[in-house]
Amino acid sequence: MKLMATLTLAAAAATLAAPAMAQFKNGEDAVKYRKAALTVMGNHFARVGAMASGKQPFDARVAAENAALVETLSKLPWAGFVAGTDKGDTRALPEIWTEADAFKAGADKMQAAVAKLSAAAKTGNLDAVKTAFGEAGQTCKACHDDYRKD
Amino acid sequence: MKLMATLTLAAAAATLAAPAMAQFKNGEDAVKYRKAALTVMGNHFARVGAMASGKQPFDARVAAENAALVETLSKLPWAGFVAGTDKGDTRALPEIWTEADAFKAGADKMQAAVAKLSAAAKTGNLDAVKTAFGEAGQTCKACHDDYRKD
Incomplete structure (x- = not known):
């Protein structure tokens, strides 16, 4: 039963990996790409963060441009x-x-969180950007904590 | 005169570098970012190329998606x-x-060339993609030949 489950998992992984591997x-x-x-x-994301935290003056256009880029890039890794x-040259954990x-x-x-950040940035409302940035940052941290070597 | 030109150039470089450096x-x-x-x-770009060269079957939607990404990314480095x-860890030449x-x-x-490639890919015409891909590839090669260490 355990072997069967392992084989099924391996087959599923191979199916999932096949179209990705073509890239x-x-x-x-693949490691180089996802890290990049x-x-x-x-x-x-940090450029939006610098404005959200007040380290850089808030420029609504720049915030929206950067948040839109983050949204596009979030689909890639x-x-x-x-x-x-x-x-190899990765901090990715086997988990x-x-x-x-x-x-x-x-x-x-x-x-989903960075899509909300991008939507918030488009409104030009700094408070909305601050809230959405904080929430998006939590989603980054959650995976880094669980799935990345220190 | 030569010193003056050098000083003017240095001042211009500093002005240009200032807003970029804030990022x-x-x-x-900065090196890590541009390489990434x-x-x-x-x-x-290579995913579009695999279809342009016939190594992968042509899928108009996938070609258009990838070409659009290339267009977005082309503005960043x-x-x-x-x-x-x-x-440091770069092949960029001082030129x-x-x-x-x-x-x-x-x-x-x-x-400009990858914007044309993205437009060509949106038409779904493989011949147009092939031509635009070849032209865009030449613009990559031109700068790599002149400005990148072997």
Whole structure:
């Protein structure tokens, strides 16, 4: 029964990985891609954050542009979490794959939160941006705490 | 006269670098950002290329999505070319800053070419995608030849 479950999981993982893997030359390439997508997203998220925290003066247009970029970029990294890529130049923990449903739920939550941030930024209301930024930041932290090596 | 030109150039570079630098903690962060943006862009460009070359079956929707991402991403790396960041973990040549106008012209040409690629992909016409992909690829190569270490 346990072997059967393992085989079913392996088959499911292979099915999931197949279309994603087509995007990448190999596992190393997938790791490089997902890290790059998260780096660019983090940079633009931080630009909104600098305004949300008052470190930079609030410029509604700049906030909206950066939040829109974060929303676009938030859809990208996940394809790079190809099965078996918890090795090498990565801080990804194996739980990403052994707890795939929970990881996906976290990723979905983040994407929903940054979509809300982007919508908030479009209103030009700094208080709305502050609230949405805080909520989005929590979704980043939640996955980093659970699925990333210190 | 030469000193004057150098000082003017340095002042201009400082002016240009100031708003860009606000996006980055330091030069290392700027290098990491621009490389990451180019990595993600390159991945999605290659996905269009795989269809343009017939290595992957043509899927108009996937081509259009990826080309649109390339167009969005093509605007990002340039902010990361902060003056003085031809050092460290980068293949950027100093000519990027000593020939700043020519480098900018090349960057602009690439952005125009990938905007055309995105427009071509939206039509769903594979021949148009092939032509636009080839032209965009030439603009990538031109800057890599001139401004990137082997």
